Amino acid sequence: MTDLTQAQVRERIAKRLASRHRKEKLFRGLGIASIAFGVLAVVILFSDIISKGSGAFMQTAIQLQVHYDAQVLGIDTVDDESLAWANFSGVIRQALRERFPSATGRSAKRELYSLVSSGAPFTLRDRLADNPKLLGGSETVWLAADDDVDTFVKSLKGSEAGFRGRTSDQKAGWIEQLLGSGELKKRFNTTFFTNGDSREPEQAGIRAALMGSLFTLLVTLTLSFPIGVAAAIYLEEYAPKNRWTDLIEVNINNLAAVPSIVFGLLGLAIFINFFELPRSAPLVGGLVLTLMTLPTIIISSRAALKAVPPSIREAAMGMGASRMQVVFHHVLPLAMPGMLTGAIIGMAQALGETAPLLMIGMVAFIVDVPGGITDPATVLPVQIFLWADSPERAFVERTSAAIMVLLSVLIVMNTCAVLLRKKLERRW
Amino acid sequence: MSTMTLDASARTEAAQAELLGVESVAHSAEVRKTVGRPFIEIAKLRMRDVNVCYGEIQAIHSVSLDIGCNEVVAMIGPSGCGKSTFLRCLNRMNDTIEGCRVEGELSLDGEPIYGPKVDVVPLRARVGMVFQKPNPFPKSIYENVAYGPKIHGIASRRAELDEIVENSLHRAGLWNEVKDRLNKPGTGLSGGQQQRLCIARAIAVSPEVILMDEPCSALDPIATARIEELIDELRANYTIAIVTHSMQQAARVSQRTAYFHLGHLVEVNDTETVFTNPEHELTEAYITGRFG
Numbered sequence: 051m052t053d054l055t056q057a058q059v060r061e062r063i064a065k066r067l068a069s070r071h072r073k074e075k076l077f078r079g080l081g082i083a084s085i086a087f088g089v090l091a092v093v094i095l096f097s098d099i100i101s102k103g104s105g106a107f108m109q110t111a112i113q114l115q116v117h118y119d120a121q122v123l124g125i126d127t128v129d130d131e132s133l134a135w136a137n138f139s140g141v142i143r144q145a146l147r148e149r150f151p152s153a154t155g156r157s158a159k160r161e162l163y164s165l166v167s168s169g170a171p172f173t174l175r176d177r178l179a180d181n182p183k184l185l186g187g188s189e190t191v192w193l194a195a196d197d198d199v200d201t202f203v204k205s206l207k208g209s210e211a212g213f214r215g216r217t218s219d220q221k222a223g224w225i226e227q228l229l230g231s232g233e234l235k236k237r238f239n240t241t242f243f244t245n246g247d248s249r250e251p252e253q254a255g256i257r258a259a260l261m262g263s264l265f266t267l268l269v270t271l272t273l274s275f276p277i278g279v280a281a282a283i284y285l286e287e288y289a290p291k292n293r294w295t296d297l298i299e300v301n302i303n304n305l306a307a308v309p310s311i312v313f314g315l316l317g318l319a320i321f322i323n324f325f326e327l328p329r330s331a332p333l334v335g336g337l338v339l340t341l342m343t344l345p346t347i348i349i350s351s352r353a354a355l356k357a358v359p360p361s362i363r364e365a366a367m368g369m370g371a372s373r374m375q376v377v378f379h380h381v382l383p384l385a386m387p388g389m390l391t392g393a394i395i396g397m398a399q400a401l402g403e404t405a406p407l408l409m410i411g412m413v414a415f416i417v418d419v420p421g422g423i424t425d426p427a428t429v430l431p432v433q434i435f436l437w438a439d440s441p442e443r444a445f446v447e448r449t450s451a452a453i454m455v456l457l458s459v460l461i462v463m464n465t466c467a468v469l470l471r472k473k474l475e476r477r478w
Numbered sequence: 479m480s481t482m483t484l485d486a487s488a489r490t491e492a493a494q495a496e497l498l499g500v501e502s503v504a505h506s507a508e509v510r511k512t513v514g515r516p517f518i519e520i521a522k523l524r525m526r527d528v529n530v531c532y533g534e535i536q537a538i539h540s541v542s543l544d545i546g547c548n549e550v551v552a553m554i555g556p557s558g559c560g561k562s563t564f565l566r567c568l569n570r571m572n573d574t575i576e577g578c579r580v581e582g583e584l585s586l587d588g589e590p591i592y593g594p595k596v597d598v599v600p601l602r603a604r605v606g607m608v609f610q611k612p613n614p615f616p617k618s619i620y621e622n623v624a625y626g627p628k629i630h631g632i633a634s635r636r637a638e639l640d641e642i643v644e645n646s647l648h649r650a651g652l653w654n655e656v657k658d659r660l661n662k663p664g665t666g667l668s669g670g671q672q673q674r675l676c677i678a679r680a681i682a683v684s685p686e687v688i689l690m691d692e693p694c695s696a697l698d699p700i701a702t703a704r705i706e707e708l709i710d711e712l713r714a715n716y717t718i719a720i721v722t723h724s725m726q727q728a729a730r731v732s733q734r735t736a737y738f739h740l741g742h743l744v745e746v747n748d749t750e751t752v753f754t755n756p757e758h759e760l761t762e763a764y765i766t767g768r769f770g
Contacts, residue, residue, distance in 0.1 A: 375629055379629075
């Protein structure tokens with residue numbers, strides 16, 4: 051080995067210096083590039099969804115002068131029974147004929163009647179039920195337009211022809227006439243937030259799916275968090291390290307990687323076929339999602355427990371604290387923020403899960419808003435899946451709007467997690 | 479994690495044995511019997527033929543020692559010689575380490591420390607411990623000191639608890655520094671204050687014995703001097719066993735000093751004797767700085 055002088059050593063270092071700096075720069079550049087890529091993807095995703103879905107929060111409505119004519123309705127008094135079979139469609143048809151007297155002949159009339167949503171009679175029924183004095187009188191009401199009208203109006207930008215679809219020239223003419231006189235307007239779509247699913251896009255809402263998701267997550271959280279944390283505490287603090295606990299650990303890690311549809315099949319076989327729990331219910335959905343999120347929660351809770359410094363355990367043990375006191379007084383409070391983060395990640399995962407719920411019947415067409423964990427229900431991602439599958443063009447924007455609702459629920463959940471964690475951490 | 483540390487300590491021992499060469503050969507025969515004065519008439523803690531194994535590795539070889547009332551016994555020796563392991567046997571902190579076996583006869587006031595019927599909770603209330611790194615709970619100063627009395631149900635009223643906390647902090651010499659901020663987190667104190675807080679926490683349950691595992695190794699000289707003073711004051715009420723790497727510290731605070739070497743107890747004598755006129759050649763080699 052040759053001896054190097056200090057000058058030689060310095061020279062060799064200097065020679066490599068340029069390439070070292072270059073590599074440094076390259077690495078930093080790569081990092082920035084990957085972050086930029088990620089941000090770009092998110093921006094594209096969000097702008098696409100928002101541009102497609104924001105339209106769904108507005109709904110075209112038509113203003114009509116309706117007469118609650120007792121003869122047309124075929125009722126004398128207003129009570130539950132008479133309202134059930136009163137002919138509100140007739141009232142609307144009459145109002146439309148009065149507005150456009152030029153429409154004659156069967157096909158023209160059918161065109162005319164299809165301006166208004168098939169759900170409009172129910173709006174009138176509710177109004178009359180609320181105010182029985184209206185019978186025999188008349189009023190001006192805004193009625194939801196049919197989805198074809200809605201789509202056509204929304205596609206009208208400037209003087210372009212717009213998306214016609216099934217809309218005939220005659221119908222387009224009426225629409226433009228109504229638009230010109232201000233009798234046709236886009237109004238805030240409350241239906242979207244108050245209704246359940248429907249075959250008619252203008253009557254379809256997210257409420258049922260939102261409530262279904264809420265009930266399902268409630269079941270999942272109340273089951274998976276305590277079970278997951280208890281399992282993690284036992285494995286981390288109590289269990290001896292032997293072949294059995296190793297086996298359990300491997301199995302938990304494996305379960306975290308099992309495709310979610312397998313959990314759906316398991317749920318179908320066990321909860322529905324064996325225990326005969328109701329189909330399509332948030333209870334079963336929650337149970338299945340509990341099985342699915344448990345490994346995530348156990349793994350993250352164990353990591354949170356491992357991160358608690360052993361000196362704290364020793365200190366408490368040295369004071370004569372029993373094992374349970376060590377865990378509950380010292381370890382758990384310190385591990386809680388980490389555990390909560392894991393639980394929220396698990397919940398977010400559960401909120402977005404579709405496949406296992408298809409297996410247990412939560413994909414059924416359910417119109418009613420569920421009132422409890424045993425009522426038939428669907429959940430947000432399944433609702434998105436169902437709407438994305440529907441042929442009506444108006445469902446395109448509703449699909450995107452549902453995605454926006456799902457994403458906002460996720461953002462709210464994550465914000466809660468961050469706030470909760472900060473609050474718990476500040477206690478020390 | 480525990481297995482890693484003991485592998486490491488085993489390696490240290492082996493390496494040391496190699497390094498010492500001649501000396502280790504010399505001691506292997508002679509160390510069998512502890513020289514000096516390991517036994518006293520009235521013992522608070524009585525240990526006879528204590529063996530400790532971590533799995534296959536024997537960390538402590540047949541150690542016998544008595545620790546008397548109101549006495550400070552210092553344990554010195556090179557790294558990995560088993561003095562901390564031995565100390566942790568006295569309140570069964572070794573129980574938490576996987577694969578650790580303790581054999582031999584250990585008793586506190588004639589009552590066995592190990593045994594199927596012994597409950598570690600009251601034992602650890604009687605034998606308190608202060609660790610190498612100050613480890614206050616991430617709670618307020620008050621909560622730190624009140625924790626022991628609370629879990630053992632010592633104080634029946636709030637006022638009583640307040641009194642215990644104040645007394646303990648007084649005895650640990652920390653009261654004047656923290657009396658205005660008892661509700662501030664204990665982790666916000668300086669290292670020396672934290673260690674005194676840990677001592678206050680240990681004496682709050684009125685233990686009979688306090689074990690100290692290198693209590694000053696993470697502290698600066700001023701904080702160290704403060705703790706040493708404190709140890710001397712505490713001797714009036716407690717029996718203290720202290721492990722230390724600083725021979726000056728051992729000389730300053732203890733009445734008797736035990737020298738451990740590779741898991742054997744080589745010599746126990748009055749501190750003065752150990753540092754001025756050691757009986758065993760290994761002790762002499764260590765205190766004169768030939769190794770360790």
